[in-house]
Amino acid sequence: MSLDVPSSARPSAGGASAPIVEVRNISQIYPGGVEALNNISLTFPEGELTSLLGPSGCGKTTLLKIIAGLLKPTAGEVLVKGRPVTGPGPERSFVFQDFALMPWATVIRNAAFGLELRGVARSEREAVAEKYVAEVGLKGFERKYPHELSGGMRQRVGLARALAVNADIVMMDEPFSAVDEQTRRQFQEDLLRLVATERKTFLFVTHSIEEAVYVSNRIVLLSRRPSRVSEIIDVNLPRDSDPDGIRRHPDYLDTVERIWQTLKHYLD
């Protein structure tokens, strides 16, 4: 079944909407016979924030890690900018659910780590990292260690690291699931601001309907395991209005309700 929406038929929210990532007939079967993904085909338009949303254990994270090149799919292929994915690449960066920060390194070194691995000189990479650390709201914390920061602040470091390598595609695996609700909302608003200024493509995995609707241009609904694409929903909310305005907007509430009605079928 192909639920690939032709790009011309979809109202574009971000301007450019040529697919930067193409997922072709991806299936994933884990050793032991657990079928995580079943023949998934999808495209991700450039410059937009697309969410992968579905019931827990549906394979959203698996799909994201396949696109990242961290997992090899059992069948199918992923194209990034037209080239097949064989492993991780410099045009993709990743924000981890559990932050994946090095506890022995300062905020600035963690944020600059992607550049450090590429052999960028120290002064240069720290200048870049400093800019992004400030951008995610951690100015003044450059010399702190992760254990001196709150969960939300640690994830901001993870985000700064993902932005500092200047990848075209930033993948985020349930980035806010390990932080508390207030921090999470603040974070979502900051993310929207970053999406607007950075002009990058964001792939976002979440199990929260509200979060997906609030931050996304586009939501891919996945069914229960073995996952298929159940529906693709475009979200067109007035991004310039204030956060509370968006959360009370009729379109926001309608979309949340509509997704809930779809996902409800997948519950036991």
Added chain:
Amino acid sequence: MEIKGYRIPAMASLLLWAVLWEIVGRLGLTILIPPLSTTLGRLVEIVGTDGFWDAMSITLRTFLWGSFIAILVGVPVGILMGRSVILDRMLLPWVNTFISAPLSALVPVIMALFGFGETTIVLTVVLFAIWIIILDARAGAHAISPSLVEMARVYGASSWQAFTKIFVWSALPEILTGIRLGLLRAVKGVIIGQLLVSVVGFGRLFEIYSSNFLMEHMWALLIVLFGLAFAIDLVFGLIERRVDYFASSRS
């Protein structure tokens, strides 16, 4: 510790044992136990001799070389075992065998292969120290968070970069514990090696003292060696505590 409101210093019990030793020695119950005071006097006397410093320098040199080799080989092997199932299957049975085996019995084999010189003592030190270093580095490698490994891959780390920038640091608390325990075993190794070779270093001194029933000399030497082991343990305990802060935050 407090008794009836008075704080007793931590080392007070040592003082008690020292007094007991002195009394037993002065009673002259056995030739094997001379009084502590004369033993200490003898200690000062021994420390002034060339033979002592010769033995001390051999001991330190072989101890440092042996420990250095054990760490340099043991830490990478342990980490690689923790990261590779095949290597683990191949080496773990050996490591487990050697960690519990009576290693002193192997020293004559080393002696037969490498003679009665310092090489044999160095290898004995390695033999004693390396297994616990390997096992602890392996445990540390198991504790590396999978997402840190994925992070290294996503951001394009080479195997060498992943090893030096992530694995070693991530496993550092366990590695340091392993090194501390390994060095304590190395102290045993360096002494046992010298005693069995018995023509160099403290081994030679022990040989001379014991064959001539110089009990004061024997005890003085033992105090030196015990003090040495205690000092090494103390220093590494301190270093370890400084690194512990991120072991708990590692998750």
